[in-house]
Amino acid sequence: MALLEVNNLDVRFALRQGEVHALRDISFSLERGERLGIVGESGAGKSVAAFSLLNLIAKPGFIAGGTVNFDGQVLNRMSERGLRKVRGNRVSMIFQDPMMTLNPVLSIGEQMVECLKAHRRISSKEARAIALDKLRQVQIPSPDKRLDQYPHELSGGMRQRIIIAIALLLDPDIIIADEPTTALDVTIQAEIMALLLELCEEHNVGLILITHDLGVVSQVTQRMLVMYAGRVIEQGPTREIINDPQHPYTQGLINALPQMATPGERLNQIRGSMPSLSNLPSGCAFHPRCDFINRADGQPRPACTQQVPEFVQSGNCRVACHMVAEMLEDRRLKEETS
Amino acid sequence: MSAHAEAITESHTPTPRQNEESADSLLQIRDLKKRFSLSGDFLDQLRFKGGKLVRHQEHVHAINGVNLDIKRGEALCVVGESGCGKSTVARTVMGLLTPTEGEIRYDGNRIDNLSSRQLLPYRKRMQMIFQNPYASLNPRMTIQQTLEEPLRLHHPDWKRPQILDKVEEVMRSVGIDPDWGKRFGHEFSGGQRQRIAIARALAVDPEFIVADEPISALDVSIQAQVLNLLMEAQQERNLTYLFITHDLAVVEHFGTRVAVMYLGTVCEIATTATLFEKPRHPYTQALLSAIPRLKDDRPQHIRLTGEVPTPVNLPSGCVFHGRCPYANARCKQEIPVLQTQDDGTRVACHAVEEGRL
Numbered sequence: 141m142a143l144l145e146v147n148n149l150d151v152r153f154a155l156r157q158g159e160v161h162a163l164r165d166i167s168f169s170l171e172r173g174e175r176l177g178i179v180g181e182s183g184a185g186k187s188v189a190a191f192s193l194l195n196l197i198a199k200p201g202f203i204a205g206g207t208v209n210f211d212g213q214v215l216n217r218m219s220e221r222g223l224r225k226v227r228g229n230r231v232s233m234i235f236q237d238p239m240m241t242l243n244p245v246l247s248i249g250e251q252m253v254e255c256l257k258a259h260r261r262i263s264s265k266e267a268r269a270i271a272l273d274k275l276r277q278v279q280i281p282s283p284d285k286r287l288d289q290y291p292h293e294l295s296g297g298m299r300q301r302i303i304i305a306i307a308l309l310l311d312p313d314i315i316i317a318d319e320p321t322t323a324l325d326v327t328i329q330a331e332i333m334a335l336l337l338e339l340c341e342e343h344n345v346g347l348i349l350i351t352h353d354l355g356v357v358s359q360v361t362q363r364m365l366v367m368y369a370g371r372v373i374e375q376g377p378t379r380e381i382i383n384d385p386q387h388p389y390t391q392g393l394i395n396a397l398p399q400m401a402t403p404g405e406r407l408n409q410i411r412g413s414m415p416s417l418s419n420l421p422s423g424c425a426f427h428p429r430c431d432f433i434n435r436a437d438g439q440p441r442p443a444c445t446q447q448v449p450e451f452v453q454s455g456n457c458r459v460a461c462h463m464v465a466e467m468l469e470d471r472r473l474k475e476e477t478s
Numbered sequence: 479m480s481a482h483a484e485a486i487t488e489s490h491t492p493t494p495r496q497n498e499e500s501a502d503s504l505l506q507i508r509d510l511k512k513r514f515s516l517s518g519d520f521l522d523q524l525r526f527k528g529g530k531l532v533r534h535q536e537h538v539h540a541i542n543g544v545n546l547d548i549k550r551g552e553a554l555c556v557v558g559e560s561g562c563g564k565s566t567v568a569r570t571v572m573g574l575l576t577p578t579e580g581e582i583r584y585d586g587n588r589i590d591n592l593s594s595r596q597l598l599p600y601r602k603r604m605q606m607i608f609q610n611p612y613a614s615l616n617p618r619m620t621i622q623q624t625l626e627e628p629l630r631l632h633h634p635d636w637k638r639p640q641i642l643d644k645v646e647e648v649m650r651s652v653g654i655d656p657d658w659g660k661r662f663g664h665e666f667s668g669g670q671r672q673r674i675a676i677a678r679a680l681a682v683d684p685e686f687i688v689a690d691e692p693i694s695a696l697d698v699s700i701q702a703q704v705l706n707l708l709m710e711a712q713q714e715r716n717l718t719y720l721f722i723t724h725d726l727a728v729v730e731h732f733g734t735r736v737a738v739m740y741l742g743t744v745c746e747i748a749t750t751a752t753l754f755e756k757p758r759h760p761y762t763q764a765l766l767s768a769i770p771r772l773k774d775d776r777p778q779h780i781r782l783t784g785e786v787p788t789p790v791n792l793p794s795g796c797v798f799h800g801r802c803p804y805a806n807a808r809c810k811q812e813i814p815v816l817q818t819q820d821d822g823t824r825v826a827c828h829a830v831e832e833g834r835l
Binding site: 181182295297298325326327328329330331333334352353354355356358359382383392393394396397398399400401403404406407408409410411413414 | 559560667669670697698699700701702703705706709724725726727728730731732750751764765767768769770771772773781782785786
């Protein structure tokens with residue numbers, strides 16, 4: 141069994157206007173030391189997915205179904221007390237904005253020691269030594285000086301390094317990183333991503349990387365999920381999805397990148413925008429924007445507008461699309477007849 | 479030809495072209511400097527030091543001597559990391575900030591020292607698109623009102639039907655249904671809001687548009703839509719763009735020429751193709767290698783060490799020397815100036831000049 145197994149996770153938000161289905165039927169697994177990317181546009185539900193893994197969904201949100209199995213424990217059925225032993229200890233998180241995650245009134249050292257002492261029975265002196273060692277690992281210049289500094293005294297890139305050091309503090313099995321480099325500049329972003337990758341490989345830590353940047357995902361992760369309107373629409377090995385995307389949305393997303401077009405030419409845009417979760421279209425949520433809802437004979441495929449697509453296996457990838465299903469079915473029939 | 483022009487001919491070979499260039503440039507920025515005071519007003523600046531009352535002032539040196547020429551019909555992209563002064567350049571060009579030193583000439587006329595009344599005819603010819611469409615649309619105005627406002631201001635003689643026609647035309651041209659005019663900004667998605675902001679800029683038929691990170695707040699699939707719209711508008715209306723961005727992939731696609739800025743100075747200007755093929759300045763090289771690409775077959779990334787220094791205390795010499803792998807003693811003392819290379823690229827780097835790189 142994999143280290144982390146998510147089965148049919150379903151998250152809803154009970155709002156006054158009615159229930160919003162934020163996450164439907166998410167399933168994936170993560171082996172020890174594996175790196176998984178979750179890609180999607182804002183509002184696709186990728187952050188909700190990350191938060192729900194550690195049962196960090198705040199009211200009015202709740203996990204309505206499915207399980208999160210981590211190392212033999214079902215996290216979404218655990219008590220708060222039990223969860224606290226997992227959070228930050230065996231599974232830690234890195235958030236987008238380092239200024240929001242660091243406590244502005246505590247020095248870096250105090251925050252790190254606090255975290256260590258909450259999970260282990262060690263003296264402050266020992267904790268400080270571990271903290272110092274972790275700061276060295278994230279290549280912070282003069283780490284002993286940094287321990288007594290406050291977050292505002294450090295630059296954005298430095299703060300994100302500290303966050304990574306804190307995430308690594310208790311030698312976790314998995315790090316969940318929610319857009320860890322989005323708030324940073326391009327050159328700093330490259331440094332931080334390279335550092336994170338290096339440390340994960342060195343300590344054999346699993347990484348769940350949530351981002352909207354397909355470039356980062358393709359460089360860092362081994363497998364990926366593409367999310368759209370609260371659902372996974374394609375999942376599989378990163379290389380295969382990037383090189384040969386099956387779902388029309390994934391294709392559109394990759395082709396819309398400026399680097400995929402000849403300079404000066406029109407970009408291949410996806411028309412329209414993502415529907416809001418409270419007002420999803422019928423059938424496949426992507427169908428109003430999809431260029432492939434017509435069949436080979438020119439007639440629109442009724443399933444696209446009426447039926448939510450099931451996952452089909454296509455090579456090593458799983459794709460939720462009627463068009464792909466039909467194509468695979470056609471191919472299978474042809475092979476059978478020949 | 480004047481004696482002055484001849485003197486230039488002797489020193490630089492491609493001069494006849496250079497002369498032409500300055501003739502058809504729409505906007506010229508000369509030795510632009512902008513400082514922002516950090517010290518508050520006069521009373522805040524007073525400090526006791528050694529028993530005496532002294533005036534203590536600190537400045538952010540946002541731009542330190544920028545020279546740029548924007549030619550008619552081109553899209554000049556300014557790239558750089560946060561705090562490099564690219565937005566300050568945009569705002570100073572638009573007259574939203576007054577430069578501390580230097581000149582801005584639009585179509586040959588100096589515009590940086592004009593009063594807002596004198597600037598009005600220029601404001602009709604140059605328009606701006608801002609980064610955040612959630613902040614740049616007035617939440618208390620309907621889309622119709624938002625789009626009518628610039629027309630009323632710049633065409634006081636227009637009758638109502640004429641204004642309505644223009645609003646409808648401009649809404650159609652950006653792909654917004656004219657029936658949505660009664661709605662307010664918050665009823666639209668980010669991409670649609672940015673379309674409305676573009677429509678507002680296009681309403682007065684400008685010839686020059688300053689776009690300050692117009693797509694960075696948008697999602698990937700929407701970014702492509704807005705970028706296509708900007709490119710269509712450029713072709714149809716023969717617009718000139720000053721395009722500010724930090725996203726080099728966008729620059730590669732959109733820009734005619736690129737100026738790379740670092741800490742308030744321009745370190746390299748080149749045509750887009752040349753810059754991406756053959757980046758000269760060490761900072762440009764690092765910046766290009768840091769773009770996460772989908773299909774990566776490039777050699778090892780250049781990893782810069784250290785952080786961008788603060789623009790409050792500028793480093794001596796080349797502003798990049800603290801992070802530059804090629805820096806030597808000269809770089810720490812002498813400020814490099816932009817020098818034209820054989821293919822027209824202009825680079826401010828001692829290492830390139832000395833042939834060390």
